[in-house]
Amino acid sequence: MAVPAFQTSPGMRDILAPESARWRRFTQVFADVVEGAGYRQIISPIMEDLGVFTRIGEATDVVTKEMYDFVDKGGRHVALRPELTASVCRAFVEHRPVTPWKAWYSGSQFRYEKPQRGRYRQFDQVGIEALGADDPYLDVEVIALGWEFYRRLGLQQVRLLVNSLGEPDDRARYVEALRAHFAAAGDQLSEQSRVTLTKNPLRVLDSKRREDTTFVASAPTIDEFWSDAAAAHFEAVRDGLVALDIPFTVELKLVRGLDYYRHTTFEFQGLTLDSAQNALGGGGRYDGLVESLGGPPTAGIGFALGLDRTLLACDDEGTFPAPGATVDAFVVDTTGGREALVITAELRAAGLSADRAYEQRSMKAQMKAADRSDAALSIIVGTDELAAGTVTVRPMRGGEQSAVARADMVTTIQHLLSIHQNTEA
RNA sequence: GUGGGCGUAGCUCAGCUGGUGGUAGCGCCAGGUUGUGAUCCUGGAGGUCGGGGGUUCAAGUCCCCUCGCUCACCCCA
Structure with a gap:
């Protein structure tokens, strides 16, 4: 048997340069936006007790069939986090920070699903959570920060959908109305939707099957069930979005996949992504989740x-x-490599970035490596330079090369780089 | 989880109805240029044709299984 060629597990992958640098910048841009609004980073464990996540909702697929859970060697039933809101709420209960508590995070999450483009078993998200303040204008701030982040990335083709699921009672009455509506359709409804109906009538609204479209279109909408308080909250949210000039569409059939949402829910759709995976992000209000994790009644x-x-x-x-x-x-060194070792160390100590070639390759090969590194300068050391106590500094993007005394090397290079930057700017 | 499509060098791909030695480009390495990259020329290395089994005189090409990717459903980020 030959040695097996290992691959990553399904739905998991390696991110190599330069894409990895792009990921790093993505997180950095996000951090800049939300730190500027008073959100502070939380780094939470990548797995938690299973119970933390079952509070998301027993009827959600995330909990019932997508959880990466297992029993560890101590007999604890744990799960790799399928999302981070529950973890953040658990942390809130555990540490009881002063409210309003505003936190941001980034990191991998795990859902055991069939992988697809834009949907992986290990996937990364960035997000924010604001706990302890029941204020519709906080909803607006949260949405606005998401909007601002997309703007910073340069995205134009993003659509914001908003809805309100009302208060728990409103939502419960709406669910019953939906159940009656879809039940009346009988077996004209798709088989899968009939199954969904028994578990979570709200999500029948998400069906994309052709048999269901007329029934989804004629279904009652949530606005008929809003209490006065819920309607007022949503009115304030819409007013706040208008005040900030953020365009949005009210989508009364927007149902997010997690059961803990109430009042405001929203979703950002990528208009260029015409696949089924067009949700770039989403969120909402989840007053009550903290309480279900053993904390005090807390808005979120x-x-x-x-x-x-x-x-x-x-x-x-x-x-x-x-x-x-x-x-x-x-650094190109044809005298054996020892000089390159010393010179790169000297340059790095002076705060410059420096690279070099290895294995005593030919000068041509080393120059080629220098070119590939996209270096601004190459520093050449041959037997002549070594004997004279100099290095040859060669600009790689145009200009004359020159001999420089070793003692003046760092300052000369710093000077050349600053000139170079000025001409490029 | 269910169904469709795909899987040939590091990358992007030729390879017609199974038939004599597996393409090409880019990339990589070396030489042309006895110290100078990005251009040009020449040469070279690199392939279990995803893996396993089967049909056949003969399989990259047909069949089955399997792994992976992809699209749709489901669901969501």
């Missing part, structure tokens, strides 16, 4: 934005490209 709202799909949208719009990698200086 937040969102999560998917990294993969957002980057696909960026690709489509030709924005936020992967940054190119470059280096200040590449």
Whole structure:
């Protein structure tokens, strides 16, 4: 038997440069936006007790069939986090920070699903959560930060959908109305939707099957069931969005997949992504989730934005490209490599980025490597330079090369780089 | 989880109805240029044709299984 060629597990992958640098920048841009609004980072464990996530809702697919759960060696039933809102609420209960508590996060999450483009078993999201404030204008702030993030990435083709699921009682009455409506359709409804109806009538609204479209279209809408308080809350949210000039569409049949939402829900759709995976991100208000995790009654709202799909949208719009990698200086040494070792260390100590070649390759090969590194300068050391105590500094993007005394090398290079930057700017 | 499509060098791909030695481009390495990259020329390395089994005188090409990717459903980021 030959040695097996290992591959990543299904739905999981390696992110190599330059895409990895793009991921890093993605998170950095997000952090800049939300830190500027008073949100502070939380780094939580990648797995939790299973119970933390079952509070998301026993009827959600995320809990019932997509959980990466197992029993560890201590007999604890744990799960890789399928989302981060529940973890953040668990942390809130555990640490009881002063409210309003505003946190942001980034990281991998796991759902055991059949992989598809833009849908992986290990996927990355960035998000924010604001706990302890029941204020419709906080809803607006949260939505606005998501909107601003897309703007910073350069995305234009994003649509914001908003809805309100009302208060728990409103929602319960609406669910009953939906159940009656779809039940009346009998077996004209698709078989799968009839199954969904028994578990979670709300999600029948999400069906994309042709048999269901007329019944979905004629279904009652949530606005008929809003209490006065719920209607007022949603009215304030819409008014706030208008005040901030954020365009939105009220979508009364917008049903998010997680059961804990009440009042405001919203979703950002990528208009260039015409596949079924067009949700770039979404969120909503989840007053009550903290309580279900053993904490005091606490209001909460937040969102999560998917990294993969957002980057696909960026690709489509030709924005936020992967940054190119470059280096200040590449050291070419034909005297054995010892000089290159010392010179790169000296340059790095001076705060410059420096790379070099290995294995004593030919000068031509080393120059080729210098070119490939996209270095601004190459620093050449041959037997002549070694004897004279100099190095040859060669600009790689045009200009004359020159001999420089070793003692003046760093300052000369710093000078050349600053000139170079000025001419490029 | 269900169904459709695909799987040939590091990458992008030729390979017609199974028939004599598996393409090409890019990339990589070396030489042309006894110290100078990005251009040009020449040469070279690199392939279990995803894996396994079967049909056949003969399989990259047909059949079955399997793995992976992809699209739709489901669901969602």
